Amino acid sequence: MTSEISSDLDGLGPARVETVVIGAGQAGLATGYHLARRGREFVILDAGERVGDNWRCHWDSLRLYSPAGTGALPGMRFPAPPMSYPTKDEMADFLETYASTFELPVRTGVRVTQLCREDGKYVVTTDASSFACDNVVVASGPFGRTPYVPAFAGELDPGIAQMHSSAYKNPAQLRPGGVLVVGASHSGGDIAFEAGTAGHPTVLSGRVNGEVPFDIHGKPARVIFPILFFLAKHLMTLRTPLGRKMRPKVRAHGGPLIRAKRADLARVGVEMVPARMVGVSDGLPALDGGRVLKVANVVWCTGFRQDFSWIDLPVTDEDGWPLEMRGVVPSSGAVLRRAGVPVRLRVNARRWYRQGRGLRRQSPVRTPAGRPARGGRAGHSLMVC
Numbered sequence: 001m002t003s004e005i006s007s008d009l010d011g012l013g014p015a016r017v018e019t020v021v022i023g024a025g026q027a028g029l030a031t032g033y034h035l036a037r038r039g040r041e042f043v044i045l046d047a048g049e050r051v052g053d054n055w056r057c058h059w060d061s062l063r064l065y066s067p068a069g070t071g072a073l074p075g076m077r078f079p080a081p082p083m084s085y086p087t088k089d090e091m092a093d094f095l096e097t098y099a100s101t102f103e104l105p106v107r108t109g110v111r112v113t114q115l116c117r118e119d120g121k122y123v124v125t126t127d128a129s130s131f132a133c134d135n136v137v138v139a140s141g142p143f144g145r146t147p148y149v150p151a152f153a154g155e156l157d158p159g160i161a162q163m164h165s166s167a168y169k170n171p172a173q174l175r176p177g178g179v180l181v182v183g184a185s186h187s188g189g190d191i192a193f194e195a196g197t198a199g200h201p202t203v204l205s206g207r208v209n210g211e212v213p214f215d216i217h218g219k220p221a222r223v224i225f226p227i228l229f230f231l232a233k234h235l236m237t238l239r240t241p242l243g244r245k246m247r248p249k250v251r252a253h254g255g256p257l258i259r260a261k262r263a264d265l266a267r268v269g270v271e272m273v274p275a276r277m278v279g280v281s282d283g284l285p286a287l288d289g290g291r292v293l294k295v296a297n298v299v300w301c302t303g304f305r306q307d308f309s310w311i312d313l314p315v316t317d318e319d320g321w322p323l324e325m326r327g328v329v330p331s332s333g334a335v336l337r338r339a340g341v342p343v344r345l346r347v348n349a350r351r352w353y354r355q356g357r358g359l360r361r362q363s364p365v366r367t368p369a370g371r372p373a374r375g376g377r378a379g380h381s382l383m384v385c
Contacts (some may be wrong), residue, residue: 018040020135020136059169061170067225168191178201187301188299
């Protein structure tokens with residue numbers, strides 16, 4: 001398919017292609033699978049040097065928090081026992097194998113720097129070339145890829161080793177002495193557990209947003225997980241009052257403890273304090289309430305932020321999230337569809353393309369009231385996955 005794309009290397013302007021998919025993660029590859037099945041012209045762009053690098057970059061001991069049976073992509077099951085928990089490298093290799101098996105036209109090592117509209121087309125500019133297209137799918141993940149660290153982190157004593165969870169690999173990076181892990185979501189819990197197991201006096205700071213009330217590796221998980229996934233797909237959506245109520249909380253707060261629970265953390269000596277880190281006192285971390293911690297390391301498990309500043313279209317609200325009503329975001333001359341994000345109407349790549357939606361030459365997308373989405377045009381679409 002990539003051979004059909006006209007090249008811009010001759011200096012005559014952007015390469016022309018029907019659809020550009022930005023991101024070669026699960027959503028991007030699944031979208032590519034259905035486009036390929038329908039013989040559509042498209043290209044998938046990814047900043048990583050290899051497909052799956054968005055998984056390989058995480059800490060060494062990371063395993064998926066959901067069973068392998070839920071990790072299938074259209075046309076291919078995950079090659080592991082359904083109730084096992086693959087490593088992050090196994091997940092990465094699966095994505096790479098998937099792209100190769102279905103011969104998806106992925107271009108790696110290509111970072112997108114701008115998306116705009118010119119002369120009735122979308123123009124996708126990268127650090128290597130540019131593309132003019134009718135459709136764009138932004139498959140950049142649900143919670144963003146920009147690490148968040150509070151501004152006062154720069155006031156910490158230079159002798160304190162500090163890193164964001166995206167840069168943490170294993171306890172060998174830590175200096176001898178105490179460790180403060182900021183952020184008590186599942187990543188913070190896992191990293192604090194690892195630091196405590198390695199013998200570091202460890203404090204986990206922040207409010208815990210609950211914990212999964214069963215051992216995800218135990219036999220009860222075989223019964224409980226299918227129920228939870230059913231609820232997530234049919235109850236925790238924007239179709240229901242409960243789903244609409246939960247969305248702001250899911251967006252604003254971290255998830256629950258999943259693998260390393262309170263009892264596990266206590267067992268390896270991790271001190272859990274609900275107080276947040278609110279500043280720096282004489283170069284040391286200061287918690288809400290006045291406690292100052294003398295530590296040698298700070299690991300920021302403070303999450304990521306959405307950054308759509310490279311999209312030159314009015315598609316986001318004041319918090320940086322795409323504007324939407326049940327997955328449809330009216331914008332200037334386009335319709336933005338959004339999938340694979342927390343607490344939203346369940347729409348996926350297979351459903352889009354089975355119904356013939358999201359591609360040029362199709363009917364305008366309609367709102368829940370049955371009216372065409374304002375600003376949408378038949379023939380052009382922008383989707384964010």
